[in-house]
Amino acid sequence: MSTLxxxxxxxxxxxRNMVMNALRKARLAQxxxxxxxxxxxxxxxxxxxxxxxxxxxWNMPNMTGVEFIRKARARGDAFHVPMVxxxxxxxxxxxxxxxxxxxxxxxxxxPFTHDDMRMKLERVINKVLSAKxxxxxxxxxxxRLFG
Amino acid sequence: MAPLLTPTAAPFxxxxxxxxxxxxxxxxxxxxxxxxxxLTLATHDPPEGEIMSTISFVGxxxxxxxMIFPATAAVALAKAFAGFEIPADSADLGDLVGEVVNVxxxxxxxxxxxxxxxxxxxxxxxxxGANLSLLVPSGAATTRMAFxxxxxxxxxQLVKAPITAGPPGQTNT
Numbered sequence: 001m002s003t004l005x006x007x008x009x010x011x012x013x014x015x016r017n018m019v020m021n022a023l024r025k026a027r028l029a030q031x032x033x034x035x036x037x038x039x040x041x042x043x044x045x046x047x048x049x050x051x052x053x054x055x056x057x058w059n060m061p062n063m064t065g066v067e068f069i070r071k072a073r074a075r076g077d078a079f080h081v082p083m084v085x086x087x088x089x090x091x092x093x094x095x096x097x098x099x100x101x102x103x104x105x106x107x108x109x110x111p112f113t114h115d116d117m118r119m120k121l122e123r124v125i126n127k128v129l130s131a132k133x134x135x136x137x138x139x140x141x142x143x144r145l146f147g
Numbered sequence: 148m149a150p151l152l153t154p155t156a157a158p159f160x161x162x163x164x165x166x167x168x169x170x171x172x173x174x175x176x177x178x179x180x181x182x183x184x185x186l187t188l189a190t191h192d193p194p195e196g197e198i199m200s201t202i203s204f205v206g207x208x209x210x211x212x213x214m215i216f217p218a219t220a221a222v223a224l225a226k227a228f229a230g231f232e233i234p235a236d237s238a239d240l241g242d243l244v245g246e247v248v249n250v251x252x253x254x255x256x257x258x259x260x261x262x263x264x265x266x267x268x269x270x271x272x273x274x275x276g277a278n279l280s281l282l283v284p285s286g287a288a289t290t291r292m293a294f295x296x297x298x299x300x301x302x303x304q305l306v307k308a309p310i311t312a313g314p315p316g317q318t319n320t
Contacts, residue, residue, distance in 0.1 A: 011270075014243045018229055059249070059270055088253030091260040110250045111178040111228070 002129050003030040005050060009042040009065060010057040010086070015110070019055050019086055025114035028125045039063025043071060048078040052128050056104070058087035058094070066102045073103045080131065082124045084108060157288035159307055160208060162262050163255075164290050167212060167305055170254030174247070175296065179227035186293040186300065196279035196302070197221070198241060200248040201272050204256075206265035209308040212255065213281045214248050216301045223298030245271035284309055 006023065010016045020033050034051065036042035038060040046054070046068075054072070056065035063071075069083045082105040085098045090109045098104040106124050108116060168185065175181045196215035203211040216224070218235045225233040225243045233239045252268045259266045283289045286309035293302040 012242050012246045012249075014225075014229055014233070014239050015246050017231070021230065059268070061270060088250045090253050090257045093260070110246075110253065111174070 002132055003032055004052040004125070004128060004132075005034065006031045007034045007036060007042060007046055007051045007054045009036040009039065009054065009060070009068065011037050011060040012057075015057065022112060022114040022117045023055075026118040026121065028118060028121055029129060039065055039068030039071075042068050046072055046078075048075075048081050051081060052132065053082045053084065053125070055084050055086050058085060058089045058098070066098055066104075069098070069102045069104055082106065082128060084121065084124065086110065086112070157286070157307070157309075159288040159290040159305055160210075162264065163208065163210060163259065163307075164292075164305055166255045166258035166262075167251075167303060168292060170251050170258060171214075171292075171294065171303055173254060174251050175294070178250075179224065181224070181227050181296050186295055195277065197275065197277060198244050199274045199276075199279040199281070200241075200244045201274075201281060202248050202252045203269045204252075204266040205269075206267050208264065208266070211281065211306045211308075212248065212252060213304040213306075214244065214251070214301060215279055215281075215304065216244060217299050220296055220299035220301050223296070241273040241275055245273045280304065281306055 008016050008019050010019065016035050020031070023031055034045055036045050040063040042054070042056070043063070045051075056068060058065045065085060065087065072078050072081070072083070083103065084106045085104045086108045087094075088110045089095075095107050098107055106120055108120055172185070195217055197218045198221045199213055199215045201211055201213040203209070218240075221240055221244055222233065222235050224247065225231075225240060228247060229243060233243055248271045249268075252271075256266045256268060281304045283306050288307040288309075289305060291302060291304050293300055
């Protein structure tokens, strides 16, 4: 199973651990986690080359999750990195704002179970895994060249 | 124990207290698997509050929502909600209680939204100490609910900001 590098952004240490535990239990992929405590911290740790998927809380000090997504998308080179909102905001207006306006790819309401994660993320994560598998690596290139 | 709150003349909006009651009950029963039951405060003194988290709301109504726990109940809640142990003296216990209030506040906003009431929530604040309760401004409407859980009684307090008079010549609408 491929390893995905996931950026988990939440101002709560407990919630970051809950997200990471649920993702491990969902068994959709293997993960290496990078943690950020708010949107501003996340921007310093995010780059499309180093991160495969982001899990983003909404309400955080310094910079909200939606602002982070807008800024990450505005880079212009990160459209392929899925942004998953994981938040207690659950009104239709908020969900539409995140998905339709800010550019989030999936929306998970707190509280969640690992089954919720599996159900809502299977399509998104399979897409990332397929893209990674299709991307030529240095090792794969030499393997094909020299057998 | 002396009452912590003096009765207020202004009634607390029933639509908000119902939303808070329902969201709290759903959280404990559906998401934590803890059987909670609302107590009649007239016959139960509030338990000693050692960890309190508060979220305030702005929108159609300005109000605040607090949950106040004894440490034993917060530790049990942590295990049920997070799925791992958090010791009573850990800073993470306050973090956990803040997240619980945040999640319940999200449920309250969704319920109010269905009634056409807009509510934008703040970040949670957490306080640890002894005999904690939310200070109620003069003239503010407030209400309290107590719930039993297998590991102790916790309570919820709601406070609605008083309507302040506008500048002379200006009327409130």
